[in-house]
Amino acid sequence: xxxxxxxxxxxxxxxxxxxxxxxxxxxxxxxxxxxxxxxxxxxxxxxxxxxxxxxxxxxxxxxxxxxxxxxxxxxxxxxxxxxxxxxxxxxxxxxxxxxxxxxxxxxxxxxxxxxxxxxxxxxxxxxxxxxxxxxxxxxxxxxxxxxxxxxxxxxxxxxxxxxxxxxxxxxxxxxxxxxxxxxxxxxxxxxxxxxxxxxxxxxxxxxxxxxxxxxxxxxxxxxxx
Numbered sequence: 001x002x003x004x005x006x007x008x009x010x011x012x013x014x015x016x017x018x019x020x021x022x023x024x025x026x027x028x029x030x031x032x033x034x035x036x037x038x039x040x041x042x043x044x045x046x047x048x049x050x051x052x053x054x055x056x057x058x059x060x061x062x063x064x065x066x067x068x069x070x071x072x073x074x075x076x077x078x079x080x081x082x083x084x085x086x087x088x089x090x091x092x093x094x095x096x097x098x099x100x101x102x103x104x105x106x107x108x109x110x111x112x113x114x115x116x117x118x119x120x121x122x123x124x125x126x127x128x129x130x131x132x133x134x135x136x137x138x139x140x141x142x143x144x145x146x147x148x149x150x151x152x153x154x155x156x157x158x159x160x161x162x163x164x165x166x167x168x169x170x171x172x173x174x175x176x177x178x179x180x181x182x183x184x185x186x187x188x189x190x191x192x193x194x195x196x197x198x199x200x201x202x203x204x205x206x207x208x209x210x211x212x213x214x215x216x217x218x219x220x221x222x223x224x225x
Contacts (some may be wrong), residue, residue, distance in 0.1 A: 003146070004143075006073050010159075012178065016162050016163065017180075024169050024189055027164055027173060029182035031177065036155065037110070037152060037154065037172070041129045042120055044129075046167070050078075050127045050165050051163065052079035053166075054144075054157050054159055054160060054161040055079065055080050055106065056083075056159050057144070058084075058144035059092060062138050063139050065140045065141060067080070067092060070147075074105065074209070076105025079111070079165070080109045080154060081150070082112070083153070086156075092136050094117035098117075108129075110129045112131050116188070118133055130156060139169070157172050160175050162178055172180060191194040
């Protein structure tokens with residue numbers, strides 16, 4: 001029997017806003033190269049970054065019933081995170097569902113399956129990351145779990161976790177780890193800013209990152225004459 005949990009504790013909005021200032025790559029590296037969803041999830045249009053709290057949803061193959069249930073429990077600032085119970089590329093999500101989600105305050109979609117009405121979604125500037133685009137529609141017969149822990153594109157997602165997505169992909173930060181990850185992101189960005197100045201001044205990466213001797217020790221033969 002499917003479950004919908006309306007008692008989810010969501011991440012602190014200030015943590016979400018702060019994480020939204022960092023790239024997916026920075027967050028992924030800052031939390032020990034964890035939390036990155038499979039690279040098959042790609043944005044339907046480029047040049048956007050979005051962050052929100054995970055509204056999780058399991059869907060049966062070819063059936064988007066659970067997405068309609070998720071819309072009923074959505075809160076402003078949520079990102080809808082959808083995973084099929086078995087692989088399916090059908091177009092689970094289109095313009096009408098996007099219109100509904102926007103009205104409920106949902107800020108984006110992450111789905112390890114298909115979307116459709118891509119032109120309309122782009123015209124709406126509705127951010128969506130999907131593993132497929134397909135005009136094939138779905139039925140509404142078998143609701144699945146909503147707002148329960150899921151695995152989406154290889155990563156465990158708990159309702160209320162922070163989800164950040166940009167042109168490089170999608171990363172999940174556990175709600176309870178958000179402050180620690182923010183601190184690590186700031187450290188990483190400060191270090192990269194210092195590196196950037198040195199690189200702009202002409203310093204090479206072999207010496208700046210201490211790679212020259214490391215590569216020689218690994219067997220690199222440097223022929224100078």
